[in-house]
Amino acid sequence: RVDAERMVREILESVRFLPQADRMQVIVNIEGADFYTDKTRLEIILKNLISNSFRYMDFTKSDPFIRIEGVVSETCMNISVADNGIGIARQHIRKVFDMFYRAVEHSKGTGIGLFLVKESVKMLRGRISVKSSLGEWTVFYLNLPNLRQGNVNTPESEAVILDEMI
Ligand code: ATP
Numbered sequence: 001r002v003d004a005e006r007m008v009r010e011i012l013e014s015v016r017f018l019p020q021a022d023r024m025q026v027i028v029n030i031e032g033a034d035f036y037t038d039k040t041r042l043e044i045i046l047k048n049l050i051s052n053s054f055r056y057m058d059f060t061k062s063d064p065f066i067r068i069e070g071v072v073s074e075t076c077m078n079i080s081v082a083d084n085g086i087g088i089a090r091q092h093i094r095k096v097f098d099m100f101y102r103a104v105e106h107s108k109g110t111g112i113g114l115f116l117v118k119e120s121v122k123m124l125r126g127r128i129s130v131k132s133s134l135g136e137w138t139v140f141y142l143n144l145p146n147l148r149q150g151n152v153n154t155p156e157s158e159a160v161i162l163d164e165m166i
């Protein structure tokens with residue numbers, strides 16, 4: 001059993017050492033039922049999404065924010081990680097989950113984070129997609145099945161990584 005809200009808050013604690021962190025407004029809202037999944041893999045996913053939002057923030061904006069919202073039901077968890085950072089250009093967005101792919105040149109980062117996210121989502125039989133507007137905002141949508149014992153509704157036939165299929 002995983003307490004998703006607690007996990008998110010622990011991850012936020014761990015990225016607070018980042019120099020920019022205190023300028024960010026952070027909104028967390030996760031509600032709903034008990035959620036069962038592989039804790040380590042969920043942690044990999046959320047940690048990468050959240051640290052990306054911090055890393056690709058645009059501090060020329062007066063109100064930089066990250067918003068993490070989730071709803072857990074008997075069958076699944078839908079969670080989104082949104083920010084109003086630098087955004088991702090149209091020509092890059094389909095490739096951000098590829099290994100070593102990076103949309104812009106940065107001093108840090110290897111381009112492996114979202115590849116690990118994609119592999120972890122696959123292993124948990126979930127789905128992930130991303131939408132963005134360059135210079136404005138980015139949102140990652142994550143859908144994971146609730147792997148509680150005896151849950152026959154696990155949507156195995158829906159185990160598709162949206163952006164990989166295009
Ligand atoms: P690392 O391996 O350290 O995570 P990385 O952050 O460069 O390196 P990914 O996490 O795989 O690699 O992300 C791939 C690319 O997608 C990034 O280099 C960045 O260009 C873009 N990206 C990811 N998340 C965001 C975001 N929230 N806002 C804007 N661009 C993003």
Ligand code: MG
Nearest residue numbers: 048052113114
């Ligand atoms: Mg990253």
